[in-house]
Amino acid sequence: MKQDSRISAEEASRNPIAAFDPDRISGLQANTSAIERRAATLPGRRSVKGAAQAAWLMRAITMIDLTTLAGDDTPGRVRRLCAKARRPVRADILAALGMGDVPITTGAVCVYHEMVPVAVAALEGSGIPVAAVSTGFPAGLSPLPLRIAEIHESVAAGAAEIDIVISRRHVLTGDWERLHDELCQFREACGPAHMKAILATGELGSLRAVAQASHVAMMAGADFIKTSTGKESVNATLPVSLVMLRAIRDHHRLTGYRVGYKPAGGISKAKDSLVYLSLIKEELGQHWLSPDLFRFGASSLLGDIERQLEHHAAGAYSAAHRHPMG
């Protein structure tokens, strides 16, 4: 009974599937030069220093989807990653920073379908969700029924989040309704699992297309919109992020639902993560600075953050080998 009401409250706040509305995308504009200018000047406008910097970096950790998406992934490799997700920072560093009593884990662990059971088992009791990339990741060109079946399999295997890829061809040909329809099917297949829609922005050709695809994905009930698979030649960038964040803001204004954002690929420096967090804070507000609404898709970011945190704790610059491998 109690469980049910929690789920329904959760469901009630979840971005629902909505009918396709061509007016939402027809007049969308995204001026590349102006967006680049805003993105380029933001790091100079906001500076996160001292205690705030250490705090923000730990918050960043809680929003990392610690990821391994390689052909040579094995159960052992994934278990090691999960262990790192449970304990991303050395206990002595957390204690020195006065954060010894704050449970800090990564936001999720993100793997291919075959690795989902291993990850689920390794993370049991931690509260850390397992995310599975799906729907023919990364290109999304396998048969639609198989892509939908893949979602079902992963959800059944215990994935709480499904990172689906959109059909870029529907964006490039302007077939928005078909894109919407496909995404609605994915969203239904996800059931209780959250759907993170990967737009593969590096393959969409323009920021305007990124804005349009973002709106379509949100109309189709995406819980998160995500930039990239990490496999495109261009992954997450600040200009792309700005466009997607503004789309999320518009969606919230129009519908009242908050959709999450996940930049993925290419964010490997602690300093970069601070810029992203300040971008979220400035464009969407404090509310979005939580794992429910923001994730970094990253594999090497954590390592750099750990080194920065040790520097905060000890005052001397750190080295990679001092931090446990993930």
Place this chain on the structure above:
Amino acid sequence: MGIKEYFDSMDYAPAPESPAEALAWLDTHDRRFGPVIGGAMQASADERFPSTNPATGEPLAEITVTTKAGIDAAIAAARAAQPDWENGGGPARARVLYALARMVQRHARLFAVLETLDGGKPIRESRDIDIPLVARHFYYHAGMAQLIGSEMPDRRAHGVCAQVIPWNFPLLMLSWKVAPALAAGNTVVLKPAEQTSLTALLFAELAHKAGLPPGVLNLVTGAGDVGAALVAHPDVDKVAFTGSTEVGRAIRTATAGQGKALTLELGGKSPYIVCADADLDSAVEGLVDAIWFNQGEVCCAGSRLIVQECIAEDFSARLRARMARLRVGDPLDKCTDIGAMVSPEQRDRVRAMVAQVAPDAVHSPDIDLPEAGCFLPPMLIDGLDAAHPLMQEEIFGPVLVSTTFRTPAEAAALANNTRYGLAATVWSENLNLALDIARQVRAGVVWVNATNLFDAAAGFGGVRESGFGREGGWEGMTAYTRAREIPSASQPAEATAAVPAPTAAIDRTAKLYIGGKQARPDGGYSTPVVGADGTSLGDAGVGNRKDIRNAVEAARKAQPGWVDATAHLRAQILYFIAENLSARAAEFTARLTAMSGDAETAAAEVEAACDALFTFAAWADKRDGAVKPVPLRGLALALREPVGVIGVLCPEAAPLLGPVTALAAAAAMGNTCVLVPSERHPLAATDLYQVLDTSDLPGGVVNIVTGSAETLGPVLAEHMDVDALWSFGDDGLAAELETRSAGSLKRCWVAAPDAVMQGAGTAPAQHALLDAATEIKTVWVPYGEGA
């Protein structure tokens, strides 16, 4: 707050830039400063004034009020240094300017922190915008010094420049003034604003260490009275001022008739147009850079939002949300968007202006303001009508006023509904629409889908009461040079021999020529015109101020159509005028002969007039604009636009060639004009009516009002709808014309008769006329599409 608190709150921590180095530099001077003359700071016991940090109210230093003797000494030092500086050659000057650019970069942070301490602007802006642009200006003009000898061989330095700069961009304005002046071979006496003298003093000290010869750059410190004494000094050749329109007008008046070159960069109320098809979020972000840049203390601030009615509500909501995230506070903090107003006086002035509207009409976000210091929140006043004083007057603070438009034509009309014309911004994703509005807006600079972009290669400056002259680019160099002296080849038309008057024929009454029609003078008087031998040649109408009014009205009405008529068509018509004039050469020769008594000279003058028409017809479609290589993915277009309506007082010495050359140059570039022929010899000009009538010239492009220059010149000078006044006649009128032109700050060109009589003769003379007939509008069009 500790780490755990920040972990929960995700607030920014204070991130102040240290002022220690800058304060230490002040201490090396015991915090006492004075004028810099001949390379040395003058320690004196004269009266001092404090320089304070507006963010805290703390005194930073005491600065000497430069005395009259100090100003004299500074100018004398500049005068003494000038010949060697100029004659040393461009390449030598280029090395010094290059050294200054490097010097600025070496000390970039010291300059930035000192600028922020002294003026209250956020460290982000002084560090990321002002100081890099300062270095850029010195680099760019090092190149100008290198090239000027080969690229501008007909021009040379003015001599000694008096420069007065404002407090909003202290070091940046110094660089905009000093770099081109020095590149051209001038020496300088500069007065920084009394609120913000410190970076200029630091600059002077470091510049001399970097190899700037003594006396080339001198500083006089003090307030407005020191500036007034400086610009009025008789041994100054060129005056450049950036600041308020009010002071600019006073400088125009004070220097009237002194023969000093003058450029003024004054106030503005720049429109910021947002069309329905714009990227609205980016347009909102642009406003942050427009009106909340430097606390809105920016002459070209996009302070007048003109937004399409159908999106006004949406846009306002987005704007208000953005305003709520602006951070007002410690200018040294790296997270500050809006710093301190420069002084309590300026803060109070802005408050008093805003008090013109009801408090509940002013939106400011619920954000924290420091308790002490000169701070103001960002403010938005929505839904004002064009008639409201706050839509008309420059506020010079973080206050945006807004109104709506229905159609692009209305947007342009609202944008132009101002006395100013400095800058404009247009947001639209439709290139047709954006560039159309960019052309229609009266402004020296237009930014398309961007705002407040600056670069040394791109001209900056205003039209109308925003001043005249351009800073930056080749056009900026023109303002710091003058034509080399060319020996005069002209002879005044003197009666040399008595010749028989033309046979009397049917009476011809010379009327005025207004709007393509002959019109009787309003006053109803005519005056006799006599020839070289004293016999009567006929009567000419005596034009009065109402005739000028009518002529200007006709010229204004004809001007938009004449611009749109295309350069090709304008050229065709000028050629056609030449053809028809040539066909009647005998008649005009006889007329001129009767006036001067010299048949040979008369024939030559008619021939020269035909040549002048051919020359400027040729130029009509060849006076190219330019694309400036600015550091931006985009185009910075330097468009040559017509000045508008030009009044011309014609010389007595060439009764036909004078007016013809002037009208040819003016009309070729798309201007319309009101000509006042020589009072003594008006009939060659009035004979032109039939030539013009038969040459397809649209009515109103050329208007001719006969009468006395002493009477009509001042009326033209004062007329608010005349954009420029050229006087090639009586030198004695210069002071009065320039004084009276101050009201509308029109471009006033008082030149010797040769400027127009030889105007088609040499390339420099042609360029002088063409420059006077055009205004550079810099249009910035960033482009790009990608993910």
